[in-house]
Amino acid sequence: MYTQAEENYLKALFSITLEVGNEEGVGTNELADYLKLTPPTVNNMLKKLKTKELVNYEKYGKITLSDSGRAHAVYVIRKHRLWETFLCKKLDFNWNAVHEIAEQLEHIDSPELIDRLDKFLDYPSFDPHGDPIPDAKGKIKTGSRKLLSELKPGAQCRLVAVKDDSTAFLDYVNRLGLKINSLIEVVDTVDYDHSMHIVVDGGSHTVSKKFTDSIQVLAV
Amino acid sequence: MYTQAEENYLKALFSITLEVGNEEGVGTNELADYLKLTPPTVNNMLKKLKTKELVNYEKYGKITLSDSGRAHAVYVIRKHRLWETFLCKKLDFNWNAVHEIAEQLEHIDSPELIDRLDKFLDYPSFDPHGDPIPDAKGKIKTGSRKLLSELKPGAQCRLVAVKDDSTAFLDYVNRLGLKINSLIEVVDTVDYDHSMHIVVDGGSHTVSKKFTDSIQVLAV
């Protein structure tokens, strides 16, 4: 099986590729930066991951995940997001307090445990942050995720994730009554500064472009 | 905090002391045997645990837990047993299938997680094997645990644990309809071979001394 360190590298490679849309691969320094490790450490581990055929990598070249590497990365993400969902839905943790615990839980090695947890949570498709949870076959529901700022007047959507972790931002989100899965209606936009009129839970608000850029939604 | 290895040593020391009733302390080889490690490995770790003041230990002497060592050992046992309870009660695992997974989960480091899990499970006092779960203050419900074979006719008790892991035995236990917390009534005993007449769930059975020696109960 895979060590915790190995799983962290696989997950990091998968995430960087997604976030940066980095098709051609990831660099050693970039990965080191992301994992908060030094480049030689990463270089070292890369050799190991290569002999295990989890990554494609040549000296001085870019790093990509192999098929088996990607499959396991997706499984680690599945574990992480299922545990986050458990922590929030069942243990009443606040959704912004679960990440660190899930970082530990995601390395527990028991496929049966994960399948049963999935069932116990009623096969959720999204975690408390609105990120999709890969299913048992590794399939990830993509949907048409957009930023709230991209929507036109008249559009309806549901909040699936936020892209800002600051307390100020999260407090504001809460104050507006926004939660995961909240229905948001775009009433109007202001051309001048791209601020937006939205309706949430019957309440009407005007929010800035800065704000709508940090809200990820799924069109209804 | 404590590493997984350290937690395993602490737990082992606590368990050996309990099981063997070993008041004066544990030997290096004994501990090595229990943990399935070599004596030098244990010797090495002991030095480390001593500098951390988790054990009392002098060269060639017996090993005992310090107060802080014992406190943490109890906490690890609390974590382990709460997770086992979760796996059985919530995820429908069979009670003899949860140990290995709990061995992993017990090392997750988050006191808040454990407190919330405890609450979620409604503050259980016993795990699925009938072993007591230390409470948040480290207090362990002792009760008057006995073997079923020690009881006299007329006595009533509840099953808290079994001392045999064989399939044959467990199948028999199931066939009798015995579960954790089952009420058992001792009707009669046969002097000749110490077999016992018991009533479980309205059903009457005659069981051998060999059997009643493997059933731990708590008097009602």
Added chain:
DNA sequence: TATAAAAGTTAGATATATCTAACAATTTTA
């Protein structure tokens, strides 16, 4: 295109937790 900057690698050290082989102390027993 030559040089400077950035990115990547190698070599060697450290910490943890384990091992085997050899040796030392303690305990048992003949």
Added chain:
DNA sequence: TAAAATTGTTAGATATATCTAACTTTTATA
């Protein structure tokens, strides 16, 4: 009580995952 058996320790090796310092290759730029 001396020899044998058991128990415990030391020394040195291995594997994993990390680091720093020094060096090399690639890329950017003047």
